[in-house]
Amino acid sequence: MTPVLARRNPVAKLAAALLFALPLVSTLDPLTPAIGVAVELAVLPLFGVSAGELFRRAWPLLLSAGGILVTMVLFAADRSGTPLFAAGPVEITSGVLLGALGLVLRVFAVALPGVIVFVTTDPTDLADALVQNAKAPARFAIGALAAFRLLPLLGQEWQALTLARRARGLDAGRNPVARLRLFASTAFALLVGALRRGGRLATAMDARGFDSGTTRTYARRQIFRRADWALIAAAALLSSAALAASVVSGLFRPIIG
Known part of the structure; x- marks a missing residue:
């Protein structure tokens, strides 16, 4: 049997992924994306995606995380915090590592929802839903x-x-x-x-007439149900809760301002 969230409308899953990921890029602190990643990993069973399958699909993110870490260590402008290591012009501080951690977690938090959506969505269903819904x-x-x-x-x-x-x-x-x-x-x-x-x-x-302008018919109807709206609302609520936790803890660092 198909897992409960994997059965949702493709457009609903895509909208939920966007609503969940976008607020996570509004702050530079590591807490908000960390909560986002934890939520994404927690809902994996509801989508029917195993940890091994997620790793096979998302392993390039680990390479990007390594690149971010090296770049931050070498070229970070803000080197405030406790000095941890120094070698010539390279100085690693707690502020550098905290900034790198926040950026790495943000990359994972924004990318993983898209990976989960496309793993659990048939491309033909997605195209039909984009046109119909x-x-x-x-x-x-x-x-x-x-x-x-x-x-x-x-x-x-x-x-x-x-x-x-x-x-x-x-x-x-x-x-x-x-x-x-x-x-x-x-x-x-x-x-x-x-x-x-x-x-x-x-x-x-x-x-073959794909751009004829005439009304098209569809072999598979894509219906937007109440559960699809509930998925979108839950994604927006969870993302807002992660952002609120950052504000309450005093770690919120807006990107703009």
């Missing part, structure tokens, strides 16, 4: 669906291009400069192939 243009929604369906092909094409170049003797070996040049040329070839496929796809969709 959000009144998005059919050309945009169906085009986005087609592009999403073609994303897995990019990995296959990258592998095919790499093998083809290796078969022609184009191998960078251990030379980092040659590796970078080979990567850039392969990425350009992949981009050209993607643009050509996109043009053919657009022509094929127009030929």
